[in-house]
Amino acid sequence: MSETATSIHIAGAGLVGLSLALALKSRGIAVTLSERGPDPATTNGPDERHLALAERSAQFLASLGLKRFFEEHGEVIARIHVSSAGEFGVTRLVAHDQGLKRFGVVVPARKLLLALRDAAAQPGIELRFGDGVTSAEDSETDIAATTATGSRIHSRLLVIADGAESSLRSASGIDAEVFDYEQDAVVAAIDTERAANGEAFERLLRNGLVALLPQRGTRAGVVFVQPRERASELMALGDDDYLSELQTTFGYRLGRLRRIGPRVRWPLRRVMAQALIAPRRVVIGNAAQSVHPIGAQGLNLGLRDVADLVDSLGHDPGDADALARYALQRMPDRLGVCRQTHLLALGTQLRSPLAALARSAALAAADRLLPLRDHLTLRGMGWGGAAV
Ligand SMILES: Cc1cc2nc3c(=O)[nH]c(=O)nc-3n(C[C@H](O)[C@H](O)[C@H](O)COP(=O)(O)OP(=O)(O)OC[C@H]3O[C@@H](n4cnc5c(N)ncnc54)[C@H](O)[C@@H]3O)c2cc1C
Numbered sequence: 001m002s003e004t005a006t007s008i009h010i011a012g013a014g015l016v017g018l019s020l021a022l023a024l025k026s027r028g029i030a031v032t033l034s035e036r037g038p039d040p041a042t043t044n045g046p047d048e049r050h051l052a053l054a055e056r057s058a059q060f061l062a063s064l065g066l067k068r069f070f071e072e073h074g075e076v077i078a079r080i081h082v083s084s085a086g087e088f089g090v091t092r093l094v095a096h097d098q099g100l101k102r103f104g105v106v107v108p109a110r111k112l113l114l115a116l117r118d119a120a121a122q123p124g125i126e127l128r129f130g131d132g133v134t135s136a137e138d139s140e141t142d143i144a145a146t147t148a149t150g151s152r153i154h155s156r157l158l159v160i161a162d163g164a165e166s167s168l169r170s171a172s173g174i175d176a177e178v179f180d181y182e183q184d185a186v187v188a189a190i191d192t193e194r195a196a197n198g199e200a201f202e203r204l205l206r207n208g209l210v211a212l213l214p215q216r217g218t219r220a221g222v223v224f225v226q227p228r229e230r231a232s233e234l235m236a237l238g239d240d241d242y243l244s245e246l247q248t249t250f251g252y253r254l255g256r257l258r259r260i261g262p263r264v265r266w267p268l269r270r271v272m273a274q275a276l277i278a279p280r281r282v283v284i285g286n287a288a289q290s291v292h293p294i295g296a297q298g299l300n301l302g303l304r305d306v307a308d309l310v311d312s313l314g315h316d317p318g319d320a321d322a323l324a325r326y327a328l329q330r331m332p333d334r335l336g337v338c339r340q341t342h343l344l345a346l347g348t349q350l351r352s353p354l355a356a357l358a359r360s361a362a363l364a365a366a367d368r369l370l371p372l373r374d375h376l377t378l379r380g381m382g383w384g385g386a387a388v
Contacts, residue, residue, distance in 0.1 A: 002151045006032040006126065008317050009145055009155035011133040011168055013037075015109070016285030016302035017161035018116035021125050022064040023310045029317070030124045032153055034145070036132025036162070040110075040117050048187045048264045049109040050213045050221025052077060052200065052296035057303045058105040061112075069115040074105040075215050078198035085205045085249065106200070106213045106221065108189075133158075133168060136281070143280040143318065157318040159309075160283045164271045164290035172278040179270040181345055183208055184231035185293055186224045188263045189215070190243070193255025196220055202294075203250060204347070209294060210249050220254070222246065223293060225268065235265055268292055270342055276327040280318040284309060289334050292345035297337050304333060 008024060010017045013035035021033050037045075053061070062070050080093040080103060095102050120127060128147070136145040136158050143158045160168045169176060196214035203210045208225040215221060224246060226234060234242060239260050247257050271290040276283050285302035312326040 003154070004032070004151065005142075005154040006030060007155060008032075008157045008159060009034065009133075009143075009153050010159040010161055011145065012161035012163060012285070012287070013117070013120075013127065013129070014161065014163055014285065015113060015116065015299055016306060017159070018113070018120050019061065019064065019303060020159060020161065020284065020306045020309065021120050022116065023306050025120075025122065025124050026064060027310060029313075030126075032126040032128065032155070033120070034128045034131055034133050034147055034153070036148070037129070039127075039129040040113050045110070046262055046264050047110040047113070048189055048221070048262060049223075049266075050106050050189070050215065051109050051112065051299055052104055052106050052213055053303075054104045054300045055100070055102060057300045058107075060303055060307060061116075065119040066112075066115050069112070070105060070107070073111050073115075074107050076102040076198045077104045077106060077200045077214070078102050080200050080202070081253070082202045083204070085203055102198070103200075106215060108215070108221070133162075135171060136168070138278075138280040155318075156280065156316055157313075157323075158281045160281055160287050161285045162287050164269065164286045166273075166283070166287035168281075169273055169283050169287050172281050172283075174276075174278055174283060175274045177270075177272045177274065179342070181268040181270070181292060182228050183225050183268045183345075184228050185266045185268055186226065186231055186234050186263055187266065188222055189261040190220055190222055190246075190257050191218045191259040192220055192257055193218070196254055201250070201253065205249065210246065211293075211296075212250065212254070222250075222257075224249070225293070228267070231265060235263060266293075268345075270338070270345075272338060276330060277320075277323045279320070282309065282323055282326065288330075289338055291338055291341045294344045295337070295341040297341055301334060301337055305330060 007029055008031045010020055010031055010033045013033050017033060021031050024031050058070055058074065078095045082091040131147045131149050133145045134148055136143055142154050142156055145153045145158055160166060162168050195218050198214055200214060201212040207227055211223045213221040224234065234245065243257050243260055269290065270292060273283050273288045276288055284305040286298060288305060289301060291298050308329055309326055312322055314322045
């Protein structure tokens with residue numbers, strides 16, 4: 001059995017764990033990152049998601065060495081169009097009207113993961129792929145984590161960034177509240193006849209939603225959220241039949257939809273950790289909170305976890321008082337965003353005509369009542385409250 005020591009040990013090299021490793025390294029703190037899965041640079045795991053990042057999240061990642069990645073792969077969101085199928089309300093949000101250059105940036109998730117992984121290949125960051133953490137024991141001065149290959153890694157702080165199904169969260173005695181939306185997101189990249197030119201679309205349906213996030217030229221990422229059984233039927237369709245379902249639901253705002261890439265399906269659950277800290281441990285990213293994609297908030301929240309955690313660390317990164325201050329500081333942001341996202345997600349499941357009418361009226365009102373609309377935009381894009 002090998003024994004090593006490091007200052008901070010991160011379990012989970014997803015988008016959040018890798019971002020934290022880079023943020024800590026930029027402050028001169030050496031880290032070890034243990035990932036259960038294989039090195040993404042040597043595998044071709046399918047992830048067709050396109051992620052909408054708030055402007056401040058994009059700036060934060062750019063400052064960690066991803067400036068060129070955003071220049072090459074980021075597409076701006078300059079306008080947002082929200083509509084409700086079969087109803088009259090439409091809300092249009094324009095960045096310039098809010099005094100902003102853009103609301104945020106859309107990036108392909110897989111390319112972002114590879115860019116973060118590349119940036120993390122530097123002295124001071126030890127990357128251990130294919131060797132997840134299986135257990136951890138804390139003492140007054142350190143925490144010793146055991147990995148799948150039997151190594152023991154001593155650190156002052158273990159950061160639990162192992163995703164929504166986190167086994168390390170529960171092994172640390174932290175419960176999580178789980179709400180199953182009984183919906184799945186079917187995700188794919190497509191081509192549209194007309195370029196979206198920086199416009200993102202969200203179309204609320206009686207039983208889900210369809211969102212289209214712009215990429216360069218006529219490429220776009222589409223998320224189609226449907227009840228689980230219906231999502232199974234959609235996954236079983238051939239490409240042409242699937243495209244025609246999508247076209248009927250989304251309409252012809254961007255002309256014909258075509259050239260669809262592989263489809264990937266994500267079950268949608270809300271997972272809320274009941275605490276963020278345990279002795280010499282802190283939970284971040286999806287392991288702390290996993291939210292419905294309707295508000296495009298998950299990674300934005302995880303990056304704010306990263307920024308706040310790095311700012312709160314003192315001489316001993318596992319110091320209980322500093323961790324308690326961190327947990328308290330994250331409370332309003334995470335609870336506020338999770339509550340708002342949950343309500344929006346439940347709204348997409350309301351099928352009664354009256355609920356549809358109320359939602360439609362709310363959208364129409366939001367379009368007329370500028371201050372309300374501005375508030376929704378700014379908060380939604382991570383500018384309100386604690387932002388990165
Ligand atoms: C359809 C969809 C669309 C989305 N769109 C957006 C969007 O537009 N904007 C946005 O901000 N967010 C969006 N999100 C949310 C975003 O993708 C997540 O919030 C983000 O990817 C979470 O990253 P993470 O690193 O916390 O977790 P994960 O990506 O789950 O990474 C956890 C990692 O930990 C590893 N692991 C597990 N167990 C162990 C262990 N014991 N030891 C070591 N490693 C372990 C796993 O292999 C994995 O690599 C979307 C999500 C979905 C599903």
